[in-house]
Amino acid sequence: MRQSKLFTKTQKEAPKDEVSKNAQLLIRAGYIHKEMAGVYALLPLGVRVMNNIANVVRNEMNGVGGVEVSLTALQDKSVWEKTDRWRDEAIDIWFKSKLKNGTEVGLGFTHEEPFTEMIAEQVNSYRDLPILAYQIQTKFRNELRAKSGIMRGREFLMKDLYSFSRTQKEHEEIYAKIAEAYQRIFDTVGVGDKTYYTYASGGSFSKFSHEFQTLTESGEDTIYVHEEEKIAVNEEIINEPSVRNQFNLEDFIPQKAVEVGNIFSLGTKFSEPLNLTYTDESGNSQPVIMGSYGIGIGRLMGIVAELLSDDVGLIWPITIAPFKVHLVQLGDDDSVKSEAESLYQALVASGVTVLYDDRSLSAGEKFAESDLLGIPFRVVVSKKTLADAVCELKDRKTGSVSRIEKDALIKEMKKYA
RNA sequence: CGGGGCGUAGUGUAACGGCUAACAUGCUUGAUUUGGGAUCAAGUGACUCCGGGUUCGAAUCCCGGCGCCCCGACCA
Numbered sequence: 118m119r120q121s122k123l124f125t126k127t128q129k130e131a132p133k134d135e136v137s138k139n140a141q142l143l144i145r146a147g148y149i150h151k152e153m154a155g156v157y158a159l160l161p162l163g164v165r166v167m168n169n170i171a172n173v174v175r176n177e178m179n180g181v182g183g184v185e186v187s188l189t190a191l192q193d194k195s196v197w198e199k200t201d202r203w204r205d206e207a208i209d210i211w212f213k214s215k216l217k218n219g220t221e222v223g224l225g226f227t228h229e230e231p232f233t234e235m236i237a238e239q240v241n242s243y244r245d246l247p248i249l250a251y252q253i254q255t256k257f258r259n260e261l262r263a264k265s266g267i268m269r270g271r272e273f274l275m276k277d278l279y280s281f282s283r284t285q286k287e288h289e290e291i292y293a294k295i296a297e298a299y300q301r302i303f304d305t306v307g308v309g310d311k312t313y314y315t316y317a318s319g320g321s322f323s324k325f326s327h328e329f330q331t332l333t334e335s336g337e338d339t340i341y342v343h344e345e346e347k348i349a350v351n352e353e354i355i356n357e358p359s360v361r362n363q364f365n366l367e368d369f370i371p372q373k374a375v376e377v378g379n380i381f382s383l384g385t386k387f388s389e390p391l392n393l394t395y396t397d398e399s400g401n402s403q404p405v406i407m408g409s410y411g412i413g414i415g416r417l418m419g420i421v422a423e424l425l426s427d428d429v430g431l432i433w434p435i436t437i438a439p440f441k442v443h444l445v446q447l448g449d450d451d452s453v454k455s456e457a458e459s460l461y462q463a464l465v466a467s468g469v470t471v472l473y474d475d476r477s478l479s480a481g482e483k484f485a486e487s488d489l490l491g492i493p494f495r496v497v498v499s500k501k502t503l504a505d506a507v508c509e510l511k512d513r514k515t516g517s518v519s520r521i522e523k524d525a526l527i528k529e530m531k532k533y534a
Numbered sequence: 535c536g537g538g539g540c541g542u543a544g545u546g547u548a549a550c551g552g553c554u555a556a557c558a559u560g561c562u563u564g565a566u567u568u569g570g571g572a573u574c575a576a577g578u579g580a581c582u583c584c585g586g587g588u589u590c591g592a593a594u595c596c597c598g599g600c601g602c603c604c605c606g607a608c609c610a
Contacts, residue, residue: 128544129571130546130547130559132545133541133545134540135602153601153602154603227610260608260609261608262607262608318610337609376609409610411610447569448569449568477568478571479569479570479571479572480568480569480572481568483569484569485571489571497569499568500568500569501569
């Protein structure tokens with residue numbers, strides 16, 4: 118993409134109503150636009166990062182046998198009444214509205230109920246199971262207090278997968294497989310080393326649920342971390358006897374963290390009230406064993422922005438960066454322009470995503486903006502580089518600069534196509 | 535929902551109850567520049583969040599509303 122066509126602007130200063138680092142950086146760099154408290158629009162660069170993160174998640178979910186669907190945001194009240202989760206006293210974060218005829222509807226804050234109903238329509242026999250189905254969709258939660266930029270909003274993108282198993286054993290195998298996929302996701306997007314598999318309160322069908330918590334000072338949760346074992350325990354259950362029995366808490370140290378994913382066993386909590394059953398090998402009707410697995414895609418983007426940045430801007434990992442290469446043309450010289458243009462064409466032809474800064478601005482401004490945007494590789498074409506028949510390649514993360522011939526550069530960048 | 539703070543050009547800040555609401559940045563035009571948000575000049579841009587009130591006079595004080603941020607509570 119040519120930067121002259123990118124309509125977003127960068128700003129030197131963040132709006133004063135943003136305190137959180139993720140929102141400050143993402144707004145300054147032109148990735149997001151604040152619509153209102155806790156509600157952010159995605160600008161072109163933001164869309165690209167969000168899609169990339171979603172695709173990382175999608176690939177892993179497909180890899181463990183997940184099948185993608187897309188349920189509705191508008192919710193039928195009657196489905197939620199079956200599990201008693203329609204009442205405001207039960208769920209206080211519903212956004213509710215009415216149809217013209219007076220029928221009440223809600224905007225989905227999660228999808229266990231409609232998902233279970235949808236699956237019940239499809240499942241009859243043990244031969245139909247297990248099923249892993251997921252969606253990547255916008256959720257709506259009427260939070261009393263939105264905070265921390267895009268980390269806790271009222272409207273946000275989330276991946277939610279639901280597993281439907283015949284037996285507890287089968288469920289547990291799936292659960293473990295998804296936990297591994299989750300860790301790979303966090304590794305891939307660049308926060309794996311700071312993300313801990315965290316024991317949290319389980320609910321009625323299991324001793325624990327598990328959260329994936331990423332360490333950060335701006336986190337709203339406190340977890341107790343065991344560095345060597347790479348596990349943690351959420352503060353909320355730290356005083357429970359079962360926890361004290363299972364873990365030697367002396368080895369755990371408290372840290373601030375943000376929950377980027379969670380997985381939990383639902384047992385038959387939803388399948389029973391919503392009549393999701395199957396006929397087993399003996400001809401008996403059995404309730405389906407369920408699990409639920411969430412990842413906040415938008416929150417993940419926020420945490421990456423926050424953790425992988427420095428004092429001049431964002432630093433995207435190559436896996437989710439909006440573009441792999443930021444090609445910067447310096448000066449208005451015709452020879453420079455045509456060289457940059459041909460390099461741009463060649464990189465794009467090799468399948469590399471490129472943001473090509475074809476504008477006539479001062480070098481300083483272009484560099485400062487490039488640093489702020491955080492694209493992994495910056496390639497400069499200028500009179501200087503042209504004179505030596507090379508390009509300049511800078512790694513945004515390490516800051517290392519090298520000179521490389523055009524063909525070698527294309528070959529190198531092609532690795533990231 | 536309890537507590538605290540704040541609303542002034544696009545953005546960031548200033549302005550004792552008193553002059554035409556200032557400065558920086560952005561944007562426009564021109565010139566000089568072209569390897570770190572460059573320099574100079576001339577422009578542009580504000581019903582001071584909204585509605586009431588006090589006062590000779592309100593960005594400034596008072597009341598109400600709306601919005602935003604922070605702390606807490608809440609958070610399958």
